Amino acid sequence: MPSKYAFDFDPQETNTSHGLLVGMVPPRSRVLDVGCAAGYLGDALKDKECIVRGVELDPVAAEEARAHLASVVVADAETLDYAAEFGAEAFDVVVLADVLEHVRNPARVLAGALSVLAEDGTLVISIPNVAHGSLRLGLLQGRWNYTPLGLLDETHVRFVTWDTLQDLLTDAGIIVSAAWMTTADPLATEVDVDPALLPQEVVDWVRAQPLALGYQFVLSARRAVPGETPPQVEPLPAGPVVAPAESPTIVSAREEVEQLRRTLADREDELRAAKEIIAYHEAAALEAERRLRDSATWRVGNAVVTPLRAAKRAFRPTDPGKG
Structure with a gap:
């Protein structure tokens, strides 16, 4: 041999x-x-x-x-x-x-x-x-x-x-x-x-x-x-x-990989934008709640409702089953 x-x-x-x-x-x-x-x-x-x-x-x-x-x-x-x-x-x-x-x-x-x-x-x-x-x-x-x-x-x-x-x-x-x-x-x-x-x-x-x-x-x-x-x-x-000429198969595969990278980047941008929108709405909701609690209407309403709740508890009928 x-x-x-x-x-x-x-x-x-x-x-x-x-x-x-x-x-x-x-x-x-x-x-x-x-x-x-x-x-x-x-x-x-x-x-x-x-x-x-x-x-x-x-x-x-x-x-x-x-x-x-x-x-x-x-x-x-x-x-x-x-x-x-x-x-x-x-x-x-x-x-x-x-x-x-x-x-x-x-x-x-x-x-x-x-x-x-x-x-x-x-x-x-x-x-x-x-x-x-x-x-x-x-x-x-x-x-x-x-x-x-x-x-x-x-x-x-x-x-x-x-x-x-x-x-x-x-x-x-x-x-x-x-x-x-x-x-x-x-x-x-x-x-x-x-x-x-x-x-x-x-x-x-x-x-x-x-x-x-x-x-x-x-x-x-x-x-x-x-x-x-x-x-x-x-x-x-x-x-x-x-440098060797790339075969059609390699060129196609490289283009597919690049397309996948671009698609992934687009999805990452979309996800980032969605998270920003959610964070914005959460912040807006918290700010609206804070403003409501600081408003005169909230304070007056709370002052009226709280005594009524206490009175309702005080005059609640006694359970007949209890001595």
Whole structure:
């Protein structure tokens, strides 16, 4: 059964992580592709006269990769002794393409990569952005549903934002040299979001947040010089973001929701007006009663009626049944 991570891609397409990664690797480099899957990335690098070796956990995918790479080691990227397997400074470039999110201890993988990287070598890394707008909108709807591939790949165990990724690399002694982000509209990904139930103002607000359109971060990095302060680097958009056209069903649902909101607002206005009318009449009735009690007629009438009531009680006939 083919690996689910085996797919074709266009190395010239810059708004994909793999297209960007291929562009970052200098021609005729010695390359280690950690998590090489079926070898599709290494196959593209052969066109740049690179010598590519791979590390892959899945033996079936590793077997496929052997057709494209110089060699493949079947091993766990977290536990492999890189230096013992390949030797120190064995590679000009180490590629970690969508790898760090799959391991529980990414710092160990980064340390292994540095142990076989040439002194002036380059790390090339891609990793999903957990703060992408689609995930923000999904959480607003209470949704976090894993998928076979994508931002919430069912095998992901680590999640990063741009800030936490930089912290991870800095702690590992790695400096980011340049960074990009592939871009995707929050409503145009595989993430479970129901746009018909979202106010358009909320969607627009999320779209405007920093790095919310970044689907994956793709960067080149190097070994840090002892005592070096990491520079402030922000990922550049790798492509334009095109909002998806809304389907007739979504448009109809959104219009229905807006109509319901307007109807509810009208009913709330009517209820508020009715309460004001009731309150007005209650106040008017109380005021009329107060004025009546303060009037001379009320006082005279009360003065006459009260003694009559008392006299009537005094002369009430005695009940024959009582002694």
